Amino acid sequence: MKVLVSVKRVVDYNVKVRVKSDGSGMDLAGVKMSMNPFDEIAVEEAVRLKEKGVASEIVVVSCGVAQCQETLRTALAIGADRAILVETDAELQPLAVAKILKALVAKEQPGLVILGKQAIDDDCNQTGQALAAIADLPQATFASKVEVVDGKAKVTREVDGGLETVEVTLPAVVTTDLRLNEPRYVTLPNIMKAKKKPLETVKPADLGVDVTPRIKTLKVSEPPKRGAGVKVADVATLVDKLKNEAKVI
Ligand code: AMP
Numbered sequence: 001m002k003v004l005v006s007v008k009r010v011v012d013y014n015v016k017v018r019v020k021s022d023g024s025g026m027d028l029a030g031v032k033m034s035m036n037p038f039d040e041i042a043v044e045e046a047v048r049l050k051e052k053g054v055a056s057e058i059v060v061v062s063c064g065v066a067q068c069q070e071t072l073r074t075a076l077a078i079g080a081d082r083a084i085l086v087e088t089d090a091e092l093q094p095l096a097v098a099k100i101l102k103a104l105v106a107k108e109q110p111g112l113v114i115l116g117k118q119a120i121d122d123d124c125n126q127t128g129q130a131l132a133a134i135a136d137l138p139q140a141t142f143a144s145k146v147e148v149v150d151g152k153a154k155v156t157r158e159v160d161g162g163l164e165t166v167e168v169t170l171p172a173v174v175t176t177d178l179r180l181n182e183p184r185y186v187t188l189p190n191i192m193k194a195k196k197k198p199l200e201t202v203k204p205a206d207l208g209v210d211v212t213p214r215i216k217t218l219k220v221s222e223p224p225k226r227g228a229g230v231k232v233a234d235v236a237t238l239v240d241k242l243k244n245e246a247k248v249i
Pocket of ligand 1 (some may be wrong): 006007008009036038039061062063064092094097114115116117118120122123124125126127129209
């Protein structure tokens, strides 16, 4: 079974991003970029499926600027077999990425498509669901456990207040939650090996996809700054302030 995994290049999760002074977006000049953490989990899961003998080939896909090649090389170093860069300088919104992935699903015919549940830059949580809808595939989102048996995937999902187990017929779309696995460290020998693995570059137009954005960002702003706190003399004063100033009790 072939597994297709999407990996997005995003601002590293340790970076504290700043809003541009004109409010048009984030200031990304010179900022460290990495693989979206949920996608690292997706690649790790695919590699584990291959190690168990369930998956036979892992194809990783990234859509975006030429530097996404670095993200793909990291995925190849974790254990993916081959990579596809869908290169464009255009702003890519989840629907456009879903259309690209749909075209690649038609071309590659994977048994399973694994995406992160969410990209930590746009926090959209839409691409996996959109792909399942437009490619007419079953979906199991927020997976914390995946078992593939007899052409079906049994997926445990993290839902409010507990766990839900669903079964989907393959081919299907699965999106990863944080507790699905802990991605392995990338070793130097594997980084060297990854340099020799195949990486193909295509353009969205080669796949017949129009990536024109449908949503316009009107404004981006910082959260309001927290005001300074005050020390109160005793409990009675605290209760009085909560009642009469903060009006929360
Ligand atoms: P989102 O819907 O933007 O929160 O993203 C959910 C998931 O879709 C991510 O974790 C990725 O697996 C995938 N994805 C979104 N954008 C891209 C992209 N530009 N390239 C590759 N994968 C992407």
